Amino acid sequence: MHPKHQAVIEDQVLQEASIWFAILQSDNVSREDQQKWREWLSQHPANQLAWEQIEGIQAEFNQAANSSASQYVIKQTPSRFFASKTTSLFSAVLIIIVSLLTFSFFTPFYSEMDKRHFQTAVGETRLIRLADGTQLWLNTNSSIDTQFTADLRQIILNKGEIFISSGKDKEYHHRPLVVDTKDGRLTALGTRFNVRYENNKTSLSVFEGAVKTAPSQQPTAIITQAGEQTIFNQQKILTNSLPVDPVNEAWTNGILLANDMPLCDFITELNRYQESMIICPNELNTLRLMGSYPLNNIPRVLTAVEHSLPVHIWQVNKKIWRIDKTR
Amino acid sequence: MNNLTYQQDKEVTALYIEHKSWLHRWLRNKLQCDELARDLVQSTFVRLLLKPETINELKQPRAYLTTIAHGLVNDYWRRQHVEQAYLEALALYPEELCPSEEHRAIALDTLMELVSLLANMKKPVRNAFILSQIEGLTYRQISHKLAVSERTIKTYMADAMLQCLRVKNAYS
Numbered sequence: 001m002h003p004k005h006q007a008v009i010e011d012q013v014l015q016e017a018s019i020w021f022a023i024l025q026s027d028n029v030s031r032e033d034q035q036k037w038r039e040w041l042s043q044h045p046a047n048q049l050a051w052e053q054i055e056g057i058q059a060e061f062n063q064a065a066n067s068s069a070s071q072y073v074i075k076q077t078p079s080r081f082f083a084s085k086t087t088s089l090f091s092a093v094l095i096i097i098v099s100l101l102t103f104s105f106f107t108p109f110y111s112e113m114d115k116r117h118f119q120t121a122v123g124e125t126r127l128i129r130l131a132d133g134t135q136l137w138l139n140t141n142s143s144i145d146t147q148f149t150a151d152l153r154q155i156i157l158n159k160g161e162i163f164i165s166s167g168k169d170k171e172y173h174h175r176p177l178v179v180d181t182k183d184g185r186l187t188a189l190g191t192r193f194n195v196r197y198e199n200n201k202t203s204l205s206v207f208e209g210a211v212k213t214a215p216s217q218q219p220t221a222i223i224t225q226a227g228e229q230t231i232f233n234q235q236k237i238l239t240n241s242l243p244v245d246p247v248n249e250a251w252t253n254g255i256l257l258a259n260d261m262p263l264c265d266f267i268t269e270l271n272r273y274q275e276s277m278i279i280c281p282n283e284l285n286t287l288r289l290m291g292s293y294p295l296n297n298i299p300r301v302l303t304a305v306e307h308s309l310p311v312h313i314w315q316v317n318k319k320i321w322r323i324d325k326t327r
Numbered sequence: 328m329n330n331l332t333y334q335q336d337k338e339v340t341a342l343y344i345e346h347k348s349w350l351h352r353w354l355r356n357k358l359q360c361d362e363l364a365r366d367l368v369q370s371t372f373v374r375l376l377l378k379p380e381t382i383n384e385l386k387q388p389r390a391y392l393t394t395i396a397h398g399l400v401n402d403y404w405r406r407q408h409v410e411q412a413y414l415e416a417l418a419l420y421p422e423e424l425c426p427s428e429e430h431r432a433i434a435l436d437t438l439m440e441l442v443s444l445l446a447n448m449k450k451p452v453r454n455a456f457i458l459s460q461i462e463g464l465t466y467r468q469i470s471h472k473l474a475v476s477e478r479t480i481k482t483y484m485a486d487a488m489l490q491c492l493r494v495k496n497a498y499s
Contacts, residue, residue, distance in 0.1 A: 014496065070434065
């Protein structure tokens with residue numbers, strides 16, 4: 001670090017300048033304070049020099065504030081890179097000086113914690129609007145916990161599938177929005193994306209913006225861009241940069257989308273939305289389906305399937321159905 | 328750089344001969360990289376040469392050299408982190424994609440400087456300062472967010488600025 005000015009300013013002056021900085025940054029600066037500050041400034045050239053340095057430092061931070069990339073870097077920097085030092089005696093003295101110099105008042109102590117649990121039954125989908133403007137669709141048989149703190153919007157996906165259209169978080173200026181599954185952490189920045197957790201893997205589809213994926217047992221993270229799909233487990237990224245499947249968004253509109261989908265895959269999807277189960281013999285997987293099917297009316301879906309393919313569906317017992325080729 | 332006296336020059340040379348091997352081993356152990364360790368041994372002694380006035384009163388050279396080297400290792404990791412995060416950020420914000428090499432270098436230097444300035448602050452002080460200077464929050468908003476009084480925020484802000492000023496004036 002190189003000092004910008006040749007002359008090194010005395011520490012006493014730096015201390016005074018810092019206190020003036022803190023006062024003038026306040027929400028309401030009194031005329032009296034402004035007047036006193038001007039007097040201080042004119043008292044000594046060194047004071048002016050120190051003030052110029054403050055303006056320089058402010059300008060540097062301001063430059064970073066105007067760039068999303070720079071903001072990101074500063075906010076992403078974990079504490080361990082900010083090796084903290086022990087409290088100096090000076091801080092203690094400063095607290096006293098500042099309290100003597102200024103009139104201020106205490107605001108009530110409150111912490112901004114909001115912990116909530118949401119879940120859906122089989123066949124149910126639900127739209128949830130969170131406090132920050134984020135819209136969250138919960139698919140069938142899913143469960144999440146949300147926890148909003150001063151610096152993080154955390155959504156824990158315990159099971160199932162969620163689609164997120166993230167809000168701008170105007171109130172707190174972009175607290176990171178994260179989705180945690182047992183497999184790891186997804187960090188969103190102004191995006192629409194889908195997360196599905198099942199069979200010990202998590203699959204992410206990004207429709208807008210970008211999402212950072214960090215498997216829990218891996219030190220590095222990757223970024224998934226809009227239009228891409230990433231599948232990962234605790235240990236590693238399993239597949240990356242697959243194109244997204246619109247089926248992962250269509251469910252939020254209550255539609256099961258089949259785009260040349262093998263019949264048994266379609267039935268597996270459908271089974272997620274009902275208590276009873278349809279068995280699809282493997283040999284039927286050569287048959288493929290095309291179209292959009294309403295998830296809120298499964299009997300109608302089955303009739304439509306019977307119409308478009310040479311199959312019939314019959315009930316084996318109370319819980320089990322079976323699909324077979326028509327002879 | 329200040330000119331070294333003949334005496335100081337001799338002392339640095341002696342220090343270098345005596346201490347470079349263990350320092351190299353120590354750094355290699357920290358960094359897991361021989362090449363890098365060698366570079367940082369050089370940098371450590373360069374730092375020493377920049378402050379010749381300390382050489383005469385060096386009572387515990389081992390401790391002093393370790394402190395300098397430790398700082399350099401921290402700087403190194405910090406730079407690695409900042410570069411990595413900056414590349415990530417460019418991928419996340421397409422509107423800032425593809426800055427020129429020159430722009431990129433300047434942005435990185437500024438970021439390194441800011442991160443180093445912030446590095447000197449205690450966590451709550453740093454948080455308050457970031458919220459104010461980077462995110463543009465008012466003291467009232469910051470005090471709600473960090474759940475401390477506005478008066479404390481004011482103290483934090485003064486403390487933060489003082490840290491920055493001290494670094495700029497090569498104190499600390």
